[in-house]
Amino acid sequence: MTNDSGVWIRRASTAAGLAYTAIAEYELARRLGAAPAIAAMLPISIDCYVVAALKWFRALDVFLSLALMGAAQVCAHALDAGVVTVSLDLVAVVSLLVPIALWRTHALARQTPRDAEDAVPSPTVPSVPDEKGLRTASTPGTDEVTLDRLDEQDADGTPELPPGTQQDAADADDGPPPEPPLMTSAQVAERYGIAMSTVRTWVDVGRLTVHTKDARNRSLFHPDALPEQEAVRS
Incomplete structure (x- = not known):
């Protein structure tokens, strides 16, 4: 039926x-x-x-x-x-x-x-991690908040980092400085105050050294490998 x-x-x-x-x-x-x-x-x-x-x-x-x-x-x-x-x-x-x-x-x-x-049971709100990775869970009508990683905080309230993180950060400070960004032909021409055709000419005669090529086969130059103004124009 x-x-x-x-x-x-x-x-x-x-x-x-x-x-x-x-x-x-x-x-x-x-x-x-x-x-x-x-x-x-x-x-x-x-x-x-x-x-x-x-x-x-x-x-x-x-x-x-x-x-x-x-x-x-x-x-x-x-x-x-x-x-x-x-x-x-x-x-x-x-x-x-x-x-x-x-x-x-x-x-x-x-x-x-x-x-x-x-x-009717009260709806529950699933826990959502915040920006610091602390998971909070609350129920409508209450102000109770649960921190899953509260026990991982230091005495000053700063969350404890995973093992090795602090040491890795210290090692990074002692390492070599990051490489400067490579320069395009247009940037090199602006640096020397010349035309881009002149940059290509100086590359052909050996005054400028191309560091690498990008995906579009454009020449990229390392700033530290570029000669001074007086040397390149002599």
Whole structure:
């Protein structure tokens, strides 16, 4: 059976049951002296309670709503069959059906949304590493922060570097200075105040030495290998 079939079966069963019992409840109220418009309130109040109890399916309210409906049915059919007559006890029982149904219907309507909201778990925020590699995790509504690498910090609050990092940094300071960037033909021409064609000519005659070629086969010159202005022009 599909879910749609189950839904329609439940709806049809509820509609048929409410329609059948509503007639007897209405006639019961009329036999007890209620006007037509007032008599209709008895089946409406009981049926609303039954629908609410079945919708939110609280065991106590399902039992109580069906018990109220059953009590009204017994009183109506017993009165119609002449088993009982209109009396103070009968009027008292029927008169209490509506207040009880009203109380429990509103109690269900007020409690169920709050319970459903409380049942939803709070979303959790995954931990995200920050710029220093410290992983933080927080939950909405709290200011709690967890540092996974807090124990790796020094006394002054500086995170401890991986083994060998500090020594490597010290060794780098003692090493040779970085190589200067290579110069293009245009930069060499600007340095000497000459045209680029002159740079090519000086390369051909040996005044300038090409250090290497780039991917586009352009000549690149090392700054330290370039002669002084006076030497190159002599």
